[in-house]
Amino acid sequence: MLATQYLAYDYPVLGAFWTLVWIFLWVVWLVLVVRVIVDIFRDRETSGWAKAGWLAFVLVLPFLGIFAYLIVRGQSMADRNARQLQEQRGTLNAYIRDVAGGSRDVDDLARLSGLRASGDITAAEFERAKEKILR
Structure with a gap:
């Protein structure tokens, strides 16, 4: 009985660490899913x-x-992202x-007024x- 009580309180910091690791991994996974769906x-x-097929594949499995999407279309995903950044x-x-x-006009008027x-x-x-x- 004493050994099981001891194990229940053994390494609480390690348990908290693993909980944070799992939360981090789930957040990374959710971000990846959202990015793939947006890219589709x-x-x-x-x-x-084809978009409907990829979306069904991503949502069902x-x-x-x-x-599979990252392997097949990962490079074009990066190209589309770079193109969007260039447009922005x-x-x-x-x-x-x-x-x-607009400020150049103001500067020109100020210089003209000084002249x-x-x-x-x-x-x-x-x-x-x-x-x-x-004009």
């Missing part, structure tokens, strides 16, 4: 029937389906250029240059 729907080259980067760069272009204040250009030249900038 994101692929534009695959037909609807999850472990085998996920591993391009969109971000276009947004930054658009925003920076007029110093007497380097006349009021008529200032108005013409301002109209060019604001």
